[in-house]
Amino acid sequence: MSELTTPHSQRWWKEAVAYQIYPRSFKDSNGDGIGDLNGITDKLDYLQQLGIDLIWICPMYRSPNDDNGYDISDYHAIMDEFGTMADFDRLLDAVHARGMRLILDLVVNHTSDEHPWFLESRASRDNPKRDWYIWRDGRNGAEPNNWESIFNGSAWEYDDATGQYFMHLFSRRQPDLNWENHQMRQAVYDMMRWWLDKGIDGFRIDAIAHMKKEPTLADVPNPDKLPYAPSMVSHLNYDGLLDYVDDICREVFNRYDIVTVGEMNGLDAAHAEEWVGEHRQRLNMVFQFEHVRLWEPEAGLRPDPLTLKRIFTGWQEALEGKGWNALYVENHDVTRIVSRWGDTERHWRESATCIAAMWFLMQGTPFIYQGQEIGMTNMRFTSLDEFDDVSAHNKARELARQGMSEAEILAYLNRTGRDNSRTPMQWDASPYAGFSTHQPWLPVNPNYEMINVESQLYDSHSVLNFHREMIRLRKRETALVYGRYALLLAAHPQIYAYSRTWQGERILVLCNLSGKHALWPEAELSLRGAISLLANMEEGEDAYRLRPWEARVYKCHN
CATH class of the missing domain: 3.20.20.80 (Glycosidases)
Incomplete structure (x- = not known):
């Protein structure tokens, strides 16, 4: 095999x-x-x-x-x-x-920057846990390099007490651990x-x-x-x-x-x-x-x-x-x-x-x-004040610096914000x-x-x-757990169709991912002898025509 x-x-x-x-x-x-x-x-x-x-x-x-x-x-x-x-x-x-x-x-x-490990690491340059985090000297009065945080802004935060920067790929209050240690x-x-x-x-x-x-x-x-x-x-x-x-x-x-x-x-x-x-x-x-x-x-x-x-x-x-x-x-x-x-x-x-x-x-x-x-x-969300997420606040400040209006920032975060x-x-x-x-x-x-x-x-x-x-269907049909996946109607611009095959049983999944009716020729995917297992709509008149956002699941025997 x-x-x-x-x-x-x-x-x-x-x-x-x-x-x-x-x-x-x-x-x-x-x-x-x-x-x-x-x-x-x-x-x-x-x-x-x-x-x-x-x-x-x-x-x-x-x-x-x-x-x-x-x-x-x-x-x-x-x-x-x-x-x-x-x-x-x-x-x-x-x-x-x-x-x-x-x-x-x-x-x-x-x-967190409040974790005891980091508090020790931050205590002095010669602390035994200093190298548990990533510390570097600045460069020409600026950050050690030009890396940016995933949450926007620099990936470095300056520590006044020890005169070095620590790395944070996320929030400035999330110092990165040093996995080399x-x-x-x-x-x-x-x-x-x-x-x-x-x-x-x-x-x-x-x-x-x-x-x-x-x-x-x-x-x-x-x-x-x-x-x-x-x-x-x-x-x-x-x-x-x-x-x-x-x-x-x-x-x-x-x-x-x-x-x-x-x-x-x-x-x-x-x-x-x-x-x-x-x-x-x-x-x-x-x-x-x-x-x-x-x-x-x-x-x-x-x-x-x-x-x-x-x-x-x-x-x-x-x-x-x-x-x-x-x-x-x-x-x-x-x-x-x-x-x-x-x-x-x-x-x-x-x-x-x-x-x-x-x-x-x-x-x-x-x-x-x-x-x-x-x-x-x-x-x-109706106001920027309603957002809680630290990355949303950082993004809002960045977009404001770029000249975006508050209404535009609000619209952007309404589309994309994690909140x-x-x-x-x-x-x-x-x-x-x-x-x-x-x-x-x-x-x-x-x-x-x-x-x-x-x-x-x-x-x-x-x-x-x-x-x-x-969920009940997946628990009942082993093909939906271990069965092999195969894409069907690959070039169809609306329908996502695939099969799951296991020990002589074949299950078809057909989903019209659009707001328009979708058809396909029987020659490309036949439903003859197929038994309906699940659908999100009552059965229509045409088996080869999916209504907007219609989903059907069938069982076939190979």
């Missing part, structure tokens, strides 16, 4: 359906307007009934919240706003009691083991692509012509990064029955097997960014279906029989998918469910982001959407009275129940 047709090994995390929780926005249990761990525990039955097997929780560690928890000041403590370690232990036990598993965000490219690595590994010994089921590794830096920290030439932020080519998937990954896996990950998912910006499908090839025993999956880049404002509101097909098919084919995909189209760092790729004005339900079928039924472990299962949409995906979860039509009894930390989307969990629970045609049916 050739390498391309080698069947995948069967693992629990391949068969799982995952759900990402942004704890600050999921459910407030104590009425302070901020989501917390007990709020997550209160909603575990909802997640179980949805069909979720694996929960990923964004950082809930102690943090000054410069970047909403991704700036960690104590890896072994819980943020006061979220509860206590006893609350976490109860949550973990409750997850496991329901047969589900839980993974945490592992943020080790950087810490082996003592620092061992301290991080001890922390990882502490959590794994507590019983968590794995990690999503934040910003893993940035941990290795170009050793000489040389300037980047002609930054305006680079495809990313100016310095990212020198700290994005840089040569030698996999040596760090091998060390982590050898020292920690491979000693536990866990799942690991790397946030992997800058990785293309051609090199994916190096990271998740099963024989390499590195990471289990990566969150790739190729389709995420279609959220850029220049890409327009609805990407070309042909582009989507090219990107997703490239990843499906690259890892067939070799490694495993992590499937997602929405998370805490990007805007709501139905607002970006769908049609919230004329076909909200249809486009939300059609997009869902398109990505969810491919080969890989699907990750649903909170609120995606009810079709939550982007917020319409769109962080508005409170819409549970019901009561005040504050049932998220809290107190005004939340971020405004609730005004459409919560129409779009909420309670209103969709008993509506058989709702976005929520379509997701339930999809």
